[in-house]
Structures are given as structure tokens and as C-alpha cells.
Amino acid sequence: MTARNELHTDFGDADESPGLLLWQVTNRWQAAQRAALAPFDLTHVQFVLLASLTWLTGKSGDEPVMQRDLAAHAATDPMMTSQVLRALEQKGLIERRDHPSDRRAKSLVPTKTGVALANQAIVAVESCDRDFFGPLGERTGAFTTALRRLRDRD
Numbered sequence: 001m002t003a004r005n006e007l008h009t010d011f012g013d014a015d016e017s018p019g020l021l022l023w024q025v026t027n028r029w030q031a032a033q034r035a036a037l038a039p040f041d042l043t044h045v046q047f048v049l050l051a052s053l054t055w056l057t058g059k060s061g062d063e064p065v066m067q068r069d070l071a072a073h074a075a076t077d078p079m080m081t082s083q084v085l086r087a088l089e090q091k092g093l094i095e096r097r098d099h100p101s102d103r104r105a106k107s108l109v110p111t112k113t114g115v116a117l118a119n120q121a122i123v124a125v126e127s128c129d130r131d132f133f134g135p136l137g138e139r140t141g142a143f144t145t146a147l148r149r150l151r152d153r154d
Contacts (some may be wrong), residue, residue: 029132040121041091047121048074049084050093054110054118064099064107075151093117124132 028086033044042050042093048085051076071081085108088094093114099105136143 032128032132037121040117044123045084046088047125049081050088050110050114051118051122053094054115055106057110063100066105066107069109
């Protein structure tokens with residue numbers, strides 16, 4: 001009897017697996033983003049949370065932005081969000097302020113330095129995305145729609 005040392009898969013070739021392809025593409029995209037953000041001394045998750053906070057603050061009017069709102073907007077784990085926010089606070093890019101109506105809560109605000117850095121870094125991030133997704137050409141919109149469909153499903 002011969003032992004079968006092979007993978008029992010539904011795919012005839014690894015390039016047929018959407019999950020494996022997504023993982024491979026994600027790794028390449030993350031490497032490109034790391035390189036784009038290196039001059040700003042930001043990790044990608046730090047950038048996402050800083051840019052998201054800057055965006056939410058601009059859209060909120062006078063309403064405070066809470067950590068849970070930021071985590072929901074960025075689709076990040078609340079515990080990891082808290083850790084990253086501490087790092088951003090230590091870098092002087094965000095502040096935690098007393099919530100105007102809930103004494104137990106804190107609201108988040110990007111500092112002027114944080115807003116400036118977010119606006120500098122977003123140019124590099126969006127340029128990186130244009131270069132990375134450029135081969136899709138006019139199919140980029142359909143690809144983005146497909147990604148939203150996968151992100152938003154129950």
C-alpha cells in the first residue's frame with residue numbers, strides 16, 4: 001500500500017483558489033503600503049485609524065468621536081484599536097478628551113500635527129493604491145463593488 005502524500009483539495013491548481021489568491025494579493029498590497037507609509041513613521045493600521053479619526057472628526061460637526069465609533073468605521077478589533085490609539089497618542093497625533101455628556105467616556109480628536117500627517121500620508125497611500133490596482137483599469141470600480149459585497153455580507 002502506498003501512502004498518498006498529497007493535498008485533498010477541490011482545486012486542480014492553487015491559482016483556482018480565491019482564498020489563496022486573496023491572501024497572496026493582500027500580502028503584496030500590505031508590503032506596498034508599508035513601503036509607502038515608512039517615510040511617515042506610521043504602520044498601516046495607525047494610518048487607517050488616524051485618517052479615519054480625521055475624516056470622522058471633519059464629518060461629525062461638534063459631535064464627539066468615540067473609540068467604538070472609530071473601531072466600527074475602520075472595522076478594527078476594539079482591543080487592538082485601543083492599543084494603536086495609545087501609540088498615536090504617544091506620538092502626539094491624537095488626544096483623548098473628556099466626553100461632554102458622559103463623565104466616564106473619552107472622545108478622540110486628532111491634533112494639528114495628526115491632521116497634517118494624515119493629509120500627507122493619504123497622498124502616498126492613494127498613489128500606492130492607484131499603482132497597485134492600476135492593472136485592473138476600468139474594472140477597478142467593479143472590483144471595489146465586489147469587495148464591498150464581501151465585506152458587508154452577514
